[in-house]
Amino acid sequence: MNNDAIVRKLARLRTGAKPRVLDLFAGCGGISIGFESAGFEIVGAVEFDPAAAESHGLNFHNGAEAHSQAIDITKTSPAELCLQLGLDNVEDAFDVVVGGPPCQAFARVGRSKLREIEEHPEAFIHDPRAQLYKKYLEYVKAFQPLAVLMENVPDILNHGGQNIAEQTCEVLEAKGYSGAYTLLNSAFYGVPQMRERMFLIAYRNELGAKVSFPSPTNWLVLPPGYEGSRSVALNALRRLENEAHSYIVPPAATQDLPPAVTAEDALGDLPAINARELLAAGKITRGARRFDTPVSYGRKKTSAYADLMRNWPGHEAPKEGLTDHVIRYLPRDYALFARMNPGDQYPQAHAHAVQMFEEQLAAARARGEKLTEGSAKYKALWASIVPPYDASKFPNKWRKMWRDQPARTLMAHLGKDGYSHIHYDSKQARTISVREAARLQSFPDGFRFSGTMNPAFKQIGNAVPPLLAKALATQMMQTIKLAVTAKEMADEPRRAAAAVS
Template sequence: MKNPSLQKKLDRLLAGGRPRVLDLFAGCGGISLGFEAAGFEIHGAVEFDPDAARSHGLNFHGNDPAHCSAIDITQTSPAALCARLGLGRVEDAFDVVVGGPPCQAFARVGRSKLREIEEHPEAFIHDPRAQLYKKYLEYVDAFQPLAVMMENVPDILNHGGQNIAEETCEVLAAKGYVCGYTLLNAAFYGVPQMRERMFLLAYRREITDHVTFPDPTHWLVLPPGYEGSRAVALKTLNNLFGEAHCYIEPPPASRDLPPAVTAEDALGDLAPIYARDLLARGELKKGARRFDTPVKYSRKKPSVFATQMRTWPGHEAPGDGVRDHVIRYLPRDYELFSRLNAGDQYPQAYAHAVAMFQERLKAERTQGNKISEGSVRYKALWDSIVPPYDATKFPNKWRKMWRDQPARTLMAHLGKDGYSHIHYDSQQARTISVREAARLQSFPDGFQFSGTMNPAFKQIGNAVPPLLARALGNAMLATLRSGIAASKAKQKEAKPRLAAAV
């Protein structure tokens, strides 16, 4: 092997060392948690959001201040990062780089522009949209990892009229990597959530000559919206860009596999929160909520998934109960939530609300209260019951979960309202708690989130589900070990030939 840095890393792994990971755009650590569980060492991370950075440092580095501070990748060189974290020589610091630049960085940056960024380090000054991508490549260049994993939304296959995943593979191939990308849905990997994302894997050619993705562990029939989105993405892939050389079909799921983990499997053992009762007793109030109050589990027997979340090695649930099982203050809507049927979205919610208003208006008039249409009292009553959004413009703003299906995709928008995930239990009549959102993403109960409720929801919605990350980590570790074994065999073969030559 001509590259001494790569050989040094291979030798370290041959000696039994764990692959050391750098997590870029790490968030609170969904990828890190999965890779840690797969057998990797989380050696460092770069995250710009202060709350997410504190969460990452808290969970993976014992609250070490050096690892808990926000880092701006556009202002921090690889050398500065190594100095800050005390990691020594840049080229020796990491074996694997994971993460993915935010998709905005790729907007309308064409194939020629990507190459320009590579060849001219200052080119990004003329196109700020490319800055994060340029920094990602700069880190890969500097750290010379044995493997790379990138994640992004499916639209990256047609972002601004380009297949960014294919273009990224071209750039990495020029650096000496074998690359492949695909679309994976988290529900096929034991996550109680139907979340579709693009994943790109790359390995040094010294390690392997092909890329494989993990086989599914669970089975379900995806709703039309998910299959339709995937079909559109792949049709675009073929029609708009011609042959996608690095695209790999997702491994198929078999009907013989266990059924997908449902929302009830994920949440059923957590203590119920009856929002209307809390509101009536004055125990639910407006304002920021923190997570230091332990809440004991319900007496319901935990599912296999729930047991996994309680007992995740290194992130086990506290003995006195879970933290952050707190909900939003939404007094206008609790009664409305109780009336929704599973799967109802905003148009159905609006219709229920109008019916509730008519009931209340009739009751008021029956009691002798004269409330004329268009009056101040009429409007006040309407506003106290009916949400203000146009039912024809916000069809997906609300959704009540099905108890017997995985949840729909959690988004960072959870940090603003949470109406996209209304609890399936009509008696509880509320949106999901922070801990329930974490469960739906497959974060274990011992994982801690920094900040108050809104930042925690945002961190969870932005994360890669740890169980899916673990599946990818397992696949990557198997490939690395196979490459290491092949390297070891070649070394053994070389010794007799060398001795014979002497």
């Protein structure tokens, strides 16, 4: 370890300079925008997906080519990254490293534990994806940040019988850090979405800082699925109690806090898209949805959350209007979406569709049409109304949102169909738009997504909610500032004594 680099970084922060962030596995920049808003400087990012990398460069570096190119972390050394970004010194380049290797990186490699990976490079013969974890640690070792933030799914606490978060803390401890981890749900931090994730924070020992996590700002009784997710993870911790030394119980939300932000709070001010009307008028057709036609907000009253999304400092809503408020072309299902009740999932949707088919069949027969069961016309009518999936095998494939609750977790799968988030407004009768997905994830309206609709949905679903990232970043900024100040005060007598002698 080069302690001189740590000394130089601490000295720089004492001048009031912003801590410099490197975002690994950055996606389009959910963590980055949270840290930027908390006063950090986003100096660089590493992202493999071309569309996401372009989005990150667009939003944080005005589309500069060096910051908008896809980077394969398994083929790019820290020195090569610095060269690409125009940074001179690897050890002095960054103060904070954030991000989280994709969960595939934690695949079981024989019986080896992750803390042994660096000493057992042959393990990667069995699963090359584990190199993502190794590369993350390689970057931390090379850049020697003062602080580290990692994010992953709750299952990481028991992945194949291993507590990956605990083992990560052990690896970081060997590199001169003190770390801890917990589980946080984004709905407790002002995000209109229930999203449970593991977060790990570590600080260089020279800071003498203690890890803490932000207190909730909102109150919500989580539904069984989400409490169950947390319970499963915590039960795993109890079973692996000898491997949970660094776990911290998440700060508790209390009923005196404001209620969680709802789907209507998040989406109610956005222009209506009445899918059935557009379909009848021929104004919605099959094909790529490009973000080149702006639409105005209209005059709807805004919630406090909508105001924040419109006026996020540095990412304010474009004056010409929103260009990514676009939806999927799903002509078979618009009428079915209107029939569904809030909270309905695929089994209920399928039952509604069967009922709609029977109504249409009876009407056709009343008109004198001959639709005998099994005939081509009968089958065609069925296919035009009823989705083809087995209702017993895909219970969670669809969901109509509740108006007065946060949305369920957005997934990268949004890039394929979006049926997991059907708009609560039955008049609009559609799945959510790209901008609505961004709102549910707490991306401000001025945040731009590269590419067309499907890549944008994927970027949004993969991201860490910016508001939750901001809460974590604000907590880390306070901890770093206090630690730097305390260290400066502790060092002052020594400097004074040295000056006298």
